[in-house]
Amino acid sequence: MSESSRVLIELRDRALVCVDCGLSETRTKVVFGVGDTSAGLMLVGEAPGKNEDLQGEPFVGAAGKLLDRLLADVGLERSDVYIANVLKCRPPGNRDPRPNEIDACKGYLREQIRLVDPTVVMTLGNFATKLLLNTDVGITRLRGQQHEWWLGITLIPTFHPAAALRGGDRVTNQMREDFAVARSVLDSEAPDEEKVETAETEQMELFG
Numbered sequence: 001m002s003e004s005s006r007v008l009i010e011l012r013d014r015a016l017v018c019v020d021c022g023l024s025e026t027r028t029k030v031v032f033g034v035g036d037t038s039a040g041l042m043l044v045g046e047a048p049g050k051n052e053d054l055q056g057e058p059f060v061g062a063a064g065k066l067l068d069r070l071l072a073d074v075g076l077e078r079s080d081v082y083i084a085n086v087l088k089c090r091p092p093g094n095r096d097p098r099p100n101e102i103d104a105c106k107g108y109l110r111e112q113i114r115l116v117d118p119t120v121v122m123t124l125g126n127f128a129t130k131l132l133l134n135t136d137v138g139i140t141r142l143r144g145q146q147h148e149w150w151l152g153i154t155l156i157p158t159f160h161p162a163a164a165l166r167g168g169d170r171v172t173n174q175m176r177e178d179f180a181v182a183r184s185v186l187d188s189e190a191p192d193e194e195k196v197e198t199a200e201t202e203q204m205e206l207f208g
Contacts, residue, residue: 002037002038004037004038004115004116004117005037005038007111007115008033008037008111008112008115008116011032011108011111011112011115012032012033015030015032015088015108016030016032018030018088018089018105018108020104020105021089021100021101021104021105022101023087023089023090023091023101024089026089026090026092027053027089027090028053028054028090029053029054029055029056030056030088030089031048031052031053031056031057031058031085031088031089031090032056032084032088032108033058033082033083033084033085033112034057034058034078034082034083035078035079035080035081035082035083036079036080036081036082037082037115037116038116038117039080039081039082039116039118040081040118040119040120040186041076041080041081041082041118041119041120041121041122041182041186042081042082042083042084042112042113042116042118042120042121042122043059043067043081043082043083043084043121043122043124044084044085044086044109044113044121044122044123044124044128044132045058045059045083045084045085045086045124045125045128045160046085046086046087046097046124046125046126046127046128046160047085047086047087047089047090047091047094047097047127048085048087048088048089048090049061049063049090049094049162050090050094051064052090053089053090058083058084058085059083059161062165063160063161063162063165064161066161066164066165066172067083067161070161070172070175070176070179071179073176073179073180074179074180074182074183075183076183082112082116082118084109084112085109085128086102086105086106086109086127086128086131087101087102087105088105088108089105096127097127102127102131106131113150113151113153114151117151117153118153119153119154119185119186120153120154120155120156120182120185120186121149121153121154121155121156122155122156122157122158122178122179122182123155123156123157123158124158124159124160124161125139125159125160125162125163126138126139126160128157129142129157132149132155133147133149133155133157139157139158139159139160142157143157143158143159143174143178144156144157144158144174144177144178144181145157146181146185154185156178156181156182156185157178158174158175158178158179159171159174159175159178161175
């Protein structure tokens with residue numbers, strides 16, 4: 001087992017008993033993250049839903065099946081990537097995450113990203129995108145764009161799979177385009193050192 005995998009397990013164990021916000025009182029299971037701990041592609045969603053809360057795994061149910069299809073379109077399986085959420089516990093009624101909940105939980109995500117150290121992070125939906133890019137710009141304007149980001153990672157925003165389920169083929173096809181962009185980055189050479197240094201400098205205090 002690699003050192004990063006060992007530390008991720010320790011981080012998961014801390015998350016499983018976390019009581020840093022009120023969501024600990026209403027959750028069924030903590031949904032920490034799943035997948036290849038040395039993956040080139042990491043997906044970051046918003047928060048667990050009902051099915052995720054029951055099973056303890058991110059993106060199950062209809063949204064998860066769509067995500068699996070989008071990965072398959074670019075030659076990847078769920079086991080090839082690492083999947084996590086901004087929040088590790090389900091907000092009651094699937095309401096939007098609250099700022100204090102994001103603040104309480106974002107340290108776990110920061111460490112997941114640092115330890116997995118992917119080539120590409122894809123943010124799924126508004127909450128993940130706005131947090132990681134530190135922006136108020138909506139996902140519709142940002143989707144598909146490449147951002148040279150923290151630790152030299154390329155960040156690519158796309159829609160949340162739940163939005164594609166509501167929006168039909170148009171949104172799904174846009175997500176396919178975005179996943180193709182991510183695949184092209186994975187298949188290309190790593191960013192040069194100058195870009196990496198700039199990205200790290202700009203994002204040093206991203207998570208507070």
